[in-house]
Amino acid sequence: PLAYLGGSMQIDKNLFEILLFCVLLLAGILILFNFRSYDDNESSYKKTPITISVLIGGALGFVSGVLGIGGGIFLSPILFLLKAAKPKHIVTVASLFILINSISGIVGQLTKNEVLSEVINYWYLFLAVFVGGQTGNFLNLKIFPTRILALITAALVIFVAIRMGFKIFII
Numbered sequence: 001p002l003a004y005l006g007g008s009m010q011i012d013k014n015l016f017e018i019l020l021f022c023v024l025l026l027a028g029i030l031i032l033f034n035f036r037s038y039d040d041n042e043s044s045y046k047k048t049p050i051t052i053s054v055l056i057g058g059a060l061g062f063v064s065g066v067l068g069i070g071g072g073i074f075l076s077p078i079l080f081l082l083k084a085a086k087p088k089h090i091v092t093v094a095s096l097f098i099l100i101n102s103i104s105g106i107v108g109q110l111t112k113n114e115v116l117s118e119v120i121n122y123w124y125l126f127l128a129v130f131v132g133g134q135t136g137n138f139l140n141l142k143i144f145p146t147r148i149l150a151l152i153t154a155a156l157v158i159f160v161a162i163r164m165g166f167k168i169f170i171i
Helices: 002-008 013-037 050-067 072-082 087-110 113-143 146-170
Strands: none
Touching: 002 050, 013 072, 013 146, 050 072, 072 087, 072 146, 087 113, 087 146
8 A cells, every 4th residue: 555655656756866875875884884793693683573564564665666666675674774584584585575576567567568569578588587586595595694695785785876876966
């Protein structure tokens, strides 16, 4: 419901992009400075109360609706900063979150006749995404230590923020 509400709202694009840039940059920097505190010790992670989880989910849905994106780029930093779970679990949950939202978006796009006729030209992208997802999941579960996952997440969020910053302030 909140994603629908966010998607139907009119908001100044420039202001929103600046706010998004600031939030992502701050989240990435906070994770980067704290990445050493992530380990495999269960006691260092906190159980997030259901009320907080629902509020975060609603806010993510709203913001994702406004932006028209899946929201995974927001979910990972929030879960990392809350220390809601081990990084391996956070990365897995965020990947599933992105997958579900992406499939929903694709299904919605396929209801449009002009998109349906073009989808056959991009079948190889589906294959690439599937192979990349499986490779990333394997690296997450079997290869990368917990702290490295936190560091990679921080780097990804900062990269997205910097890319947005260039788009907003330079181009």
